[in-house]
Amino acid sequence: MTEAAETPRRVALFATCLVETMRPSVGFATLKLLKSADVEVVIPPGQTCCGQPQFNSGDKQGAKRLAKRVIAEFEPYEAVVVPSGSCAGMIATHYPGLFADEPAWAGRAAALAAKTYELTQFLVDVLGVADVPGRVEGPVAYHDSCSSRREMGVHAQPRKLLAAAGAEVRDVEEPEECCGFGGTFCVKMSDVSGALVDAKAKAAIATGAGTLLAGDMGCLLNIAGRLKRLGSPMTVRHVAEALAGDCETPGIGEAKK
Amino acid sequence: MSAPTRSHFVRDARGALADTKLRAALLNIKTMFRNGRARQVAAVPEFEELRDAGAALKREVIDNLDAYLARFAAEAESRGAKVHFCADAKDARETIAAICREQGAKLVTKGKSMVTEEIGLNPYLVEQGFTPVETDLGEYIIQLRDEPPSHIIAPAVHVKKEQVAETFRAAHAELPPERDLSTHDALLAEARAELRARFLSADVGITGANMLVAETGQMVLVTNEGNGDLTQTLPKCHVIVASIEKLVPSLDDAATVLRLLGRSATGQHASSYTTLSVGTRREGEVDGPETCHVVLVDNGRSAMLGTPFEDMLRCIRCGACINHCPVFVNVGGHAYGAVYVGPMGSVLTPLLRGLESSAELPFACTMCGRCAEVCPMEIPLPDLLRRLRFEAHDHAYTSKTSRLGLAVWTFLGERPKLMRLAARLGGAMMRLPGAGALRRWPLAGAWTAARDLPVPEGGGFVARANAKNGD
Numbered sequence: 240m241t242e243a244a245e246t247p248r249r250v251a252l253f254a255t256c257l258v259e260t261m262r263p264s265v266g267f268a269t270l271k272l273l274k275s276a277d278v279e280v281v282i283p284p285g286q287t288c289c290g291q292p293q294f295n296s297g298d299k300q301g302a303k304r305l306a307k308r309v310i311a312e313f314e315p316y317e318a319v320v321v322p323s324g325s326c327a328g329m330i331a332t333h334y335p336g337l338f339a340d341e342p343a344w345a346g347r348a349a350a351l352a353a354k355t356y357e358l359t360q361f362l363v364d365v366l367g368v369a370d371v372p373g374r375v376e377g378p379v380a381y382h383d384s385c386s387s388r389r390e391m392g393v394h395a396q397p398r399k400l401l402a403a404a405g406a407e408v409r410d411v412e413e414p415e416e417c418c419g420f421g422g423t424f425c426v427k428m429s430d431v432s433g434a435l436v437d438a439k440a441k442a443a444i445a446t447g448a449g450t451l452l453a454g455d456m457g458c459l460l461n462i463a464g465r466l467k468r469l470g471s472p473m474t475v476r477h478v479a480e481a482l483a484g485d486c487e488t489p490g491i492g493e494a495k496k
Numbered sequence: 497m498s499a500p501t502r503s504h505f506v507r508d509a510r511g512a513l514a515d516t517k518l519r520a521a522l523l524n525i526k527t528m529f530r531n532g533r534a535r536q537v538a539a540v541p542e543f544e545e546l547r548d549a550g551a552a553l554k555r556e557v558i559d560n561l562d563a564y565l566a567r568f569a570a571e572a573e574s575r576g577a578k579v580h581f582c583a584d585a586k587d588a589r590e591t592i593a594a595i596c597r598e599q600g601a602k603l604v605t606k607g608k609s610m611v612t613e614e615i616g617l618n619p620y621l622v623e624q625g626f627t628p629v630e631t632d633l634g635e636y637i638i639q640l641r642d643e644p645p646s647h648i649i650a651p652a653v654h655v656k657k658e659q660v661a662e663t664f665r666a667a668h669a670e671l672p673p674e675r676d677l678s679t680h681d682a683l684l685a686e687a688r689a690e691l692r693a694r695f696l697s698a699d700v701g702i703t704g705a706n707m708l709v710a711e712t713g714q715m716v717l718v719t720n721e722g723n724g725d726l727t728q729t730l731p732k733c734h735v736i737v738a739s740i741e742k743l744v745p746s747l748d749d750a751a752t753v754l755r756l757l758g759r760s761a762t763g764q765h766a767s768s769y770t771t772l773s774v775g776t777r778r779e780g781e782v783d784g785p786e787t788c789h790v791v792l793v794d795n796g797r798s799a800m801l802g803t804p805f806e807d808m809l810r811c812i813r814c815g816a817c818i819n820h821c822p823v824f825v826n827v828g829g830h831a832y833g834a835v836y837v838g839p840m841g842s843v844l845t846p847l848l849r850g851l852e853s854s855a856e857l858p859f860a861c862t863m864c865g866r867c868a869e870v871c872p873m874e875i876p877l878p879d880l881l882r883r884l885r886f887e888a889h890d891h892a893y894t895s896k897t898s899r900l901g902l903a904v905w906t907f908l909g910e911r912p913k914l915m916r917l918a919a920r921l922g923g924a925m926m927r928l929p930g931a932g933a934l935r936r937w938p939l940a941g942a943w944t945a946a947r948d949l950p951v952p953e954g955g956g957f958v959a960r961a962n963a964k965n966g967d
Contacts, residue, residue, distance in 0.1 A: 254957050256909070260919035261950070266957035282961050288909040293902050295863055295882065297889025301906035308910065336879075385864035413526075417822045421862030426942035427898065428860060430510045433946025434826045435862070464947030467933045492950035494932035 246365060247317035247354075249279040253309070255326045256288040257456035262491065265456065268483035269322045269358055275483075276366050280320075283312045291329040294337065296423045303341075306334055310347050318365070319355040322479050323455050324387025325422075327357040332390045357387060358479060359396040359454060368400065373484030375406035380446040381478075382439070382462065384455035385417050397454055397478050404482055411442040420461040432461075440465035444473060450490075452478045463491040498619045500644060503833035503845070505856040512827040521656050522828050529650075529819040532763015533870065540759065550756045551874040553749045554810035557710075557741070561801065564710040564743045565792070571713030575775030577736075577788040585615035588793045592617060592702065592735055593624045595789050599733045601626055601699035607717065607724040608632035609704030610648050610813060611739045611793055613835045614848065617702075628702075629694045631723040633687055640667045646829030648836060649761050649815040654828045657683065691723070701727035701785070705738040706812070707753060708790075711746045714774040715790070718757060718767040725771050734773075734785035739793045741809040753812060756872035761814035796848045804883055808843050810873035815840075817867035817877055823860055832857060839867035839877040846884050855893035858884035916956050923952035 250273065254266040266282075273280045290305030309330065313319045321327035334348035362368040379401065387393040401408050419425065419435025426432075440462055443451045451466070451473055453459050463475035474490035489495055512518055537543045557564050569579040582588035596604060604626050606612065618639070621628045630639040634652035638645055640663050645651030652660070661677035664686055676682055703724050705715040715736050717724045728734045744750050750772075758764040777784030800806050818824050818838030829837035834845040834854065842857040858881045867877040888894050908915040926934060926949075933948035934940075940949050 254961075256915070259916065259957050260923070261952045263953055263955050263957035263960065266961060270961060282958055284958060284962055285912050286958060287912050287915050288905065290906075290909070292905055295885070296898060296902055297882075297885035297887075297894055298899070298902040298906070299886045299889070301902050304906055305909045385862070385866070389865040389869060415866060417862045417864035417866070419822070419862060421864070423898070423901075424859070424862045428506060428509065428823075429942040429945050430506070430513050431823055431826060431860070432862075434513050435822055436947060460950050461947065463950050464933060464943070467948040467950075468935075468946070488953065489932060492933035492948060494930065494951075 247278070249281065249316065250318040250320050250361075251281050251283055251313050251316035253286055253289070253313060253319055253321045253326065253330075254282065255321060255323045255456065257460070258322060259287075261460065262456060262477065264485060264488045265322050265477040265479050268477070268479040268485040269320070271372060271483040271485065272358070272362060272479060273320060275372050276362060276368050278366065281316060285312050289326045289329045291326060292422055294329065294333060299337070303337060306337055306348070307344065310334070310344065310351050314347060314351050317354065318361065319351065320358055320361045321355065322358040322477065324357045324384045324391045324393055325455050325457060327355055328386040328390030330355040357391045357393050357454065359400055360391060360393050363396040363399055369403060371400055371404050371482040373404045373482045373486075375401060375404040375481050378407040378409050378446070378448040379450045379452050379481070380411055380443050380448040381408050382411055382418065382443065382451060382453040382458055383414055384453060384458045387454050388415070393454065397452075400482050401452070401478070406481070409446040409448050411439065411446055413438075413442060418458045418461055420457040422457065425461060436461050436465040440469055440471065444469070444471050448473075450474045450476065450481070452476055452481055454478050459491050467492045499613060499616045499835050500833045501849070502853045503857055505831055505833065505860045508831040508833060509827040509860070512831045517656055517659070518654050518828050519826070521654050522825050524653060525650075525819050525825050529761075529763055529815070533760060533816060533819070534763075536759035536763050536765055539765075540755075543759075546752065546756055547872055547874055549752050550872055551810060553744060553752060554873055557743045557745060558801065558806055558809050561740065561743070561798075564745060565740060567710040568708050568713055568743055569790075571711065572775060572790055573713070575713050576778070577713065577775045577790050579790045579792065582791055582793050582795075584795050585793070588615045588737065588791055588795065589617055589620040591791055592737065593621060593626070595733065595735055596621065596624070596626050596700050599700050599787070601733070603694060603698045604628045604700045604702060605694055605698035605727045605731065606630050606635070607701070607703035607719065607727040608635050608651065609702070609737055610645075610835060611704055612702065612737050613645060615737075615793060615795065617737070629691070629698070631691050631695065631727055632719070633684070633721060633723075636687055636691065637663060640664075644830065644835065646837065647815060647818060648813050648840075654830065695726040695730050698727075698731040700733045700735060701731040702735045702737060703728050705736050705742055706757065707744050707750050708738055708742045709747055709750050709772075710743050712774060714747075714772045716750050716754070717771045717773070718754070718769065720762070720764075720768040722769050725769060728771070728773060728785065729783045732786045734788045736788070736790045737793065738790065739795070740797055741811075757812055757814050760816040760870065760872040800847055805843070805847055805880060807875050808840070808847065808880060810875055811840055811844070812873060813840075814872055816870040816872060820866045820870045822862060822864060822866070832860070839881065840875075843877060843880045843884065851884065851887055851891065852893060855888045858882075858888060912958075916959065919952070920954075920956065923954050926951045927954060
C-alpha cells in the first residue's frame with residue numbers, strides 16, 4: 240500500500256452496511272476518533288455495501304455493480320477510512336483484481352485501493368495517533384478478524400491504541416483461528432460455522448476478561464450471538480467504541496437497560 | 497475403496513461434527529502438525545525466501561512443462577526405466593494393470609500414493625485379479641477398514657488407536673485373540689510383522705513420487721516408515737505413478753522443495769527417509785528392481801495450464817493448508833467426499849472431477865486466508881476457491897435462495913434510501929420483543945441454530961451523521 244505523500248487531513252468515512260444497519264454507534268465512535276485526531280471527515284451519503292457478500296458468494300457481476308458505486312462515491316477523497324478489516328480488505332486487496340477485465344475501472348479501483356485503510360491502521364500508521372479519548376478499565380479480550388490480520392496487516396495497531404486507553408489486552412487462545420463468520424458461510428455452512436464460533440466464544444470467556452473487542456462487525460455479531468446463547472455475561476463491542484469512550488450503548492446483543 | 501464420485505459436504509459435515517471420536521482424533525492435527533510446523537518455521541529465518549524460491553522453481557516447471565517432461569523421460573529411460581504417458585485415470589489404471597500382468601504378478605505392494613487413490617487403482621487391480629497391499633501404516637489401516645483416506649499425508653488421522661486395535665483383531669484373525677493391542681507400539685509391531693511378509697513376497701511394488709528430477713531422471717520419495725524403500729527395492733518390478741506436475745528441474749531444486757516439504761507437512765526438518773532412485777538395478781548393485789516403469793498421469797492437469805488454476809499445479813501435497821484449515825480440523829476429510837481434501841482439495845476436486853459434482857466444496861471455506869499464508873508454494877488458495885464460486889454461481893450450481901438473496905442485496909445496495917428503509921423496518925420488528933438478542937427469527941434459522949441474533953441498535957448512521965454535521 241502506498242501512502243499519500245502528505246498526511247491526509249480530509250478523509251471519507253465508509254461506515255459499512257453492517258454498521259449502518261446493525262450498530263450505528265460504531266460509525267459515531269469512528270467519527271469521534273477521526274475528529275479527535277484533527278481530521279476532517281466526509282460521509283458520502285450514497286454509500287451502502289462494498290460488494291463483499293456478492294464477491295465471496297460467487298456473484299461477480301453483483302460485486303462489480305456495488306464496487307463501481309463505491310469507487311465513484313469515494314475516489315474524490317484523500318483517503319478512505321473503514322471501521323472494518325474485511326470491508327477495507329475488499330476495497331484495498333480485491334477491487335483491483337475484480338476489474339482485471341475492465342481496464343477503465345481497474346485503474347480507478349487500484350487508485351482507491353491504495354488510499355483505503357482500516358480504522359486503527361489509519362489512526363496509528365498514517366496519523367501516528369498516540370492517545371485516544373476513551374479510557375478502558377481492566378482487562379479486555381481482543382479478537383483479530385482474519386481479514387484485518389491477513390489482508391490489511393492489522394494486529395499491533397488496535398493493541399497500541401488500547402494500551403493508550405489504559406487497557407490490558409488479552410489474546411484469545413488460538414488467536415489465528417477464524418471465528419466462523421465468513422460472510423454468507425455462516426448461513427450456508429451453519430453447522431461448521433456453529434462449531435467454529437462455539438470454540439471462539441469459549442476461548443473469549445477463558446481469557447477471564449469482562450469485555451471482548453474486535454474491529455469487524457461480522458465477527459462481533461457472530462461471537463456476541465454465541466456468547467449470548469452460552470449465557471455468558473461478557474460485553475461485546477467494536478474496538479472503536481472503546482477507543483472513543485462511547486460505551487453508554489449496551490453491548491452487542493444486549494437489551495437497553 | 498474406490499474414489500468418491502460426488503460430494504455432499506453440508507450433509508456429511510453435519511455427521512462429522514456429531515462424531516465425538518472423530519473430533520477427538522482430529523485434535524492431533526493441531527497439536528502435532530500445526531505446532532510442529534510453527535516450531536520448524538521459526539527455526540528457519542529464511543523460510544519466506546525459501547517459499548519464494550520454491551514457488552519460482554515450480555512456476556518455471558509449469559511454464560515449460562512439456563520440455564521438462566521430455567527431459568525427464570529421456571533421462572529416466574537412459575537409466576533403464578520405461579516411461580508411460582497416461583491421459584486419464586482409465587489409461588493409467590490399464591497401463592499399470594498391464595505391467596502387473598506382464599510380470600505375472602499376484603501380490604502387489606504399494607507405498608502411499610494419492611494419485612493412485614485419484615485414479616482408483618486398488619479396486620481396479622482387485623477386479624483384475626491382483627492383490628494390492630498398502631504398506632504405509634495409515635494406508636494399511638484404512639485399506640483394512642475399506643475407507644478412503646481422510647488426509648493426504650495422514651490418511652488414517654480420523655481413526656483412534658482403539659479403533660485400529662479393533663480393525664487389526666478382525667483382519668489378523670490368525671493371531672492370538674487375547675494379545676495386547678492397547679499401545680501404539682503394539683499396533684506398530686503387529687503391522688510391521690504383517691507387512692514384512694508381504695514386502696518379501698511381492699511381485700510388483702508401486703510407489704508414488706514426491707518429485708521427479710528432470711535433469712537426472714530420478715524420483716524422490718519421502719516417507720517416515722521406510723515402507724517406500726522396501727516397496728521399491730524388494731520386488732523385481734517397480735512402478736512409479738506420478739502426476740505430471742511433480743517435476744522439478746534439478747537436484748538443487750529438489751533440495752529446495754525438500755526443505756519446505758517436511759517442515760510444512762509434519763513439522764519435521766526432514767522426513768525420516770528421503771530416497772532418490774532411478775531406473776533399474778545396474779551391474780554390481782546389490783538391490784533395486786529388474787524392471788522399472790514410470791506412469792505419468794495427466795488426468796485433467798494439462799487442461800489447467802494457461803488458466804488461473806495453473807497455480808494449483810505448484811502443489812507439493814504437503815497438507816499444510818489442510819492442517820491449518822479451520823473447517824477441516826472440525827469435520828475431517830471424509831466430509832469432502834473426495835480424494836483430495838481441505839483447501840487444496842476444494843480447488844483440485846472440481847478441476848479434476850468437475851464442478852457439478854463438487855459444487856459445495858469451494859464454499860466449504862470461511863475465506864480466512866490461513867491456507868495461503870502457510871502454503872509453501874504460495875498458492876493463492878482463497879482466490880482460486882473464489883473463482884470456483886464464480887463458476888458455480890454462473891452455472892447455477894448454487895441454491896436459488898442464495899442467488900435470489902444476493903440479487904436482492906445488490907438491488908438494495910444500489911438504492912441507499914431503500915436499503916436504509918428496509919433496515920429500519922426490519923430493525924423495528926426485531927426490537928418489538930424487547931430483547932437484546934433473539935433466539936429465533938423468521939428466515940434466520942441458519943444463524944440462530946448456533947447463536948442468538950443480536951438486535952439492531954436502530955437509527956442508522958449515514959443520514960443521521962450527515963444531518964448532525966449540517967450536511
